[in-house]
Each structure stands twice: as structure tokens, then as C-alpha cells.
Amino acid sequence: MLNELDNNMRLTSQRQVILEELRKVKSHPTATEVYDMVRKRLPRIGLGTVYRNLELLTEKNIIKKLEFGGEQKRFDGDTSSHYHIRCVECNRVEDIFIKRHKELDKNAASSCGYKILDHHVQFSGICSHCLPDA
Amino acid sequence: MLNELDNNMRLTSQRQVILEELRKVKSHPTATEVYDMVRKRLPRIGLGTVYRNLELLTEKNIIKKLEFGGEQKRFDGDTSSHYHIRCVECNRVEDIFIKRHKELDKNAASSCGYKILDHHVQFSGICSHCLPDA
DNA sequence: CTCAGTGCAAACGATTTGCAGGGCC
DNA sequence: GGCCCTGCAAATCGTTTGCACTGAG
Numbered sequence: 001m002l003n004e005l006d007n008n009m010r011l012t013s014q015r016q017v018i019l020e021e022l023r024k025v026k027s028h029p030t031a032t033e034v035y036d037m038v039r040k041r042l043p044r045i046g047l048g049t050v051y052r053n054l055e056l057l058t059e060k061n062i063i064k065k066l067e068f069g070g071e072q073k074r075f076d077g078d079t080s081s082h083y084h085i086r087c088v089e090c091n092r093v094e095d096i097f098i099k100r101h102k103e104l105d106k107n108a109a110s111s112c113g114y115k116i117l118d119h120h121v122q123f124s125g126i127c128s129h130c131l132p133d134a
Numbered sequence: 135m136l137n138e139l140d141n142n143m144r145l146t147s148q149r150q151v152i153l154e155e156l157r158k159v160k161s162h163p164t165a166t167e168v169y170d171m172v173r174k175r176l177p178r179i180g181l182g183t184v185y186r187n188l189e190l191l192t193e194k195n196i197i198k199k200l201e202f203g204g205e206q207k208r209f210d211g212d213t214s215s216h217y218h219i220r221c222v223e224c225n226r227v228e229d230i231f232i233k234r235h236k237e238l239d240k241n242a243a244s245s246c247g248y249k250i251l252d253h254h255v256q257f258s259g260i261c262s263h264c265l266p267d268a
Numbered sequence: 269c270t271c272a273g274t275g276c277a278a279a280c281g282a283t284t285t286g287c288a289g290g291g292c293c
Numbered sequence: 294g295g296c297c298c299t300g301c302a303a304a305t306c307g308t309t310t311g312c313a314c315t316g317a318g
Contacts, residue, residue, distance in 0.1 A: 010271095104257075125252075
């Protein structure tokens, strides 16, 4: 694990625990949530350290930063390409593993002068927990 | 214009000018940018008023709030359903008018227990202004 | 040893809010 | 004339950063 690190990046316990905790869940936690998770194992860790490491791991493509609507950014320990859905009731964010629509990029390319690099699809809906009481 | 307002929503000059300025451009300005645009016509307007009105117009579906990655939220005077692309170099955001992919919603629905309400596609790429010097 | 990384606290930037006055309906 | 809305400023919230110290390599 973390063999993806640069030679001059150190494998600190903080960094290791942050990554482990993030990979343990599928809930796309915010920085504060990661902080809380990690603090159970490293009570003296600072929130700044969490932010710094999440940023750094994102730059190295070891994790992914999700820039959803809403206030806080979320982080995903799964870097495989997939879409996301957010429940408009409880704000839960879950993965959607459907095949990437390559035509989207093609269609977009022909409709504008951009060189298309990537796309992301965010669905919004109501999750099974929130549906019954609607 | 603004006949979409509730009976108890007042048509103040601030509100009117904010909407007019927003509809005038296709640049998806941030709240501060709207503030600057509006201030040329209403020099004494407060930033808080701009935020309050943008929020309110969003709730009434008269404008749209775009929650892109990055720091500030952007606003779109065009509420018709369309996708967006952001230039990773200059952060410009432009419209992509390709047909909505209905299959996306269908595929997503069958892959999760959600009731799908909507989806949005954000492309990232490099715009024509930034391409030559790459 | 050295220098990247840490904890802590202060700084920051975007957005929100409390309040007293103002003007639309 | 009521009350929605405004300007202003202070407050809030997520995130970033400066600094002196620590510990990985």
C-alpha cells in the first residue's frame, strides 16, 4: 500500500491511517468526517493535517475529490471511473456503476471548440431510506 | 418578466436588475461578479442583497445555481436543461447544448434503489483560447 | 542529521445573518 | 400602514497557512 508515493513523500502514520479509513468506507466522507474517523485512532491529529493529506493524496491520484453541490467537498477512496448519485433528502452520496458513456464526450466535442478531457455525471434522486416516507 | 413571482414577492429594483444582468450574459458569473455588474447600475446595493436574491430566484426556479468544483458558486440565467463544460486552464464555464441522454436516468435507476429525479453532466476540457499555447 | 510533515492557532474567503430603517403594495 | 426587503457589518463555516517542533528516512 502507498507504493504510489513519490520517493520524497514520507509514509507517516497520519497519512497511512487517513488512507486506510477512507478506503474502509463507501460513504464519500467530508474532510471533517475523515477527521473524526481518524481521530479515533490518532487522537492528537490536527484537522489541518487531514486537509493537507487529503489534498496531497488527491494530487497523486491515490484518492478522488468530489466537488458536489452543497457546502463541503467529499472524498472517495475509489479512483475507478464511476458516476455518483446524491439523495436530495438526506444528502447521502453513493456510487453508480454504469458504463461510461463515451458518446457524451464525442457529442460534446462536436458541439464546442473544446478539447474534451473528461466528464462526470451526477444524478440526484431519493434513496430507498427516504422514499417510503415521501 | 418576473411574472413567475409569488404574489407576496416584491419586484424591487434590486431584484429586477440582478435578473436582467444575469440574463444579459452567458458567462455563468459568480455572486461577486453579479454584484459588480449590478453595482454599475445600483451603486449602493449590498453584497448580502445579491446573495439573498440569487438564492431566492434559484428557489423559484427563475435562475439556476451551478455547483461546480472550485471555490465560488456560479449562476445561470438560462434554466433550460443543458450541460456545461469548464476549461481547466482559465476556469471559463460554457453551455453544452446536446440532447439529454434519457438512457442515463434509466441505466442509473436499474443500478440502484433510487428514484431518479435528474442528472447533470459536467465536462472538463481546454477551450479554444487556451488550446494554442498548450 | 535533514527536511517533509505535524499540531496548533490564527488567517482567509465565500456566504449568511441580525438589525434598524426604507419603500413597495 | 404592514411587512418584505434592503444596506451594513458582524458572524459563521469550510478550508488554508505560518510557525516552531517532531520524526521518518
